[in-house]
C-alpha cells in the first residue's frame with residue numbers, strides 16, 4: 001500500500017513514521033524543504049529511541065528507506081490512502097482537499113487528522129465524500145494507542161473498514177464516533193485544559209501546582225498545562241473556537257489568557273515557550 005501524509009509537523013511526522021514502521025511505502029509532504037528536514041530529524045530521533053529499546057521491527061535505515069520526502073502534491077496521485085495533518089484551519093484544509101480531490105486516483109481514500117473541524121464539510125470539499133473520513137491519531141503518535149475514527153455524513157462502510165484495518169496494521173486501536181464538534185476526544189479533553197489555563201489567569205495557583213495537583217491527584221501522565229504546551233497553544237485555541245462555535249455553550253469559551261499567549265507567539269513546546277520554557 002502507498003500511504004501519503006501531508007504536513008511534516010509533530011503529527012504528520014509521527015503518522016508517516018508509524019506507517020513506514022508498519023511496512024507501508026510512505027510519501028510525506030510539507031510546504032518547504034526546511035519543514036521536511038525538521039520532520040525527518042524528529043523521525044530519526046524517534047526511530048533511534050525505539051530501536052535502542054528493542055521496540056522497532058528492522059533497523060531505522062530500513063524504515064527510512066520506505067519514506068520519500070517531497071514538496072510536490074503530484075507525488076500523491078497513486079496513493080491508496082492520504083492522511084492530512086496540516087494547520088487546524090478549516091479554510092486551509094478545505095483548499096488542500098479540493099486540490100487533492102483532483103490529484104489522487106479516484107479509488108484513493110482521503111482522511112483528515114483534524115482535532116475538531118467537521119469531517120463532513122472537508123469531505124464535501126474533496127469531491128469524494130463517500131471515500132473521506134476522520135483518522136485522528138494522538139500525540140505522540142509512535143507511543144499512543146488510539147486512533148479516533150470519525151465518519152462523515154456520507155462516509156461509506158468500505159472506507160471505514162479500510163481505515164480501521166489500516167489503523168490495526170499500524171499497531172493502533174481504532175474507536176469510532178460520529179461527526180460532532182471536537183468528536184469525543186477533544187470535546188472532553190480541551191475544556192479541562194482551557195479550565196487549567198483559566199485557573200492560571202485567575203491566580204488560583206501557579207502552573208507547577210496546577211500540573212502537580214492533576215498529576216499526583218488524578219494520576220494523569222502529564223499536567224494539563226504541560227499537555228497544552230505539548231499539543232501547541234495555537235492548536236488548543238483553534239479547537240476551543242470550533243467547540244465554542246459548534247456547541248454554542250459558554251463553557252467552551254476560550255480562556256482570554258490562551259488567546260493572548262497565542263497572539264504573543266507563545267505556542268508552547270514548538271515555539272520554545274508557553275506555560276514553561278523549553
Ligand code: CAA
Pocket residue numbers: 045046047049050114115137138139140141142143144185186189221222227231
Ligand atoms: N518516539 C519515541 N520515543 C519517545 C517519543 C517518541 N515520539 N516520545 C517520548 N519517547 C520516549 C522518551 O524519550 C522516554 O524514553 P526513556 O525512557 O529512554 O527516557 C520514553 O518515551 C518515556 O517518556 P517519558 O519518561 O518522558 O514520559 P512518560 O513515561 O510519561 O511517557 C507519554 C510519555 C506517553 C507522552 C506520557 O507522558 C503521556 O501519555 N502523556 C499524555 C499524552 C496525551 O495525553 N496525548 C494526547 C494529547 S491530545 C491529542 O493528541 C489529540 C488532539 O487532537 C489534541
Ligand code: NAD
Pocket residue numbers: 006007008009010011012029030031035084085086087088089092096113114115116136137138139230231232235270
Ligand atoms: P504543526 O504546527 O506541528 O505542523 C503542521 C505542519 O503542516 C507544518 O509543518 C506546516 O508547515 C505544514 N503545512 C501547513 N500547511 C500545509 C500545506 N498546505 N501542505 C503541506 N504542509 C502544510 O501541527 P500539528 O500539531 O502536527 O497538527 C497538525 C494537525 O493535527 C492539526 O489539524 C491538529 O489539530 C491535529 N492534531 C494535533 C495534535 C497535537 O497534539 N498537536 C493531536 C492530534 C491531532
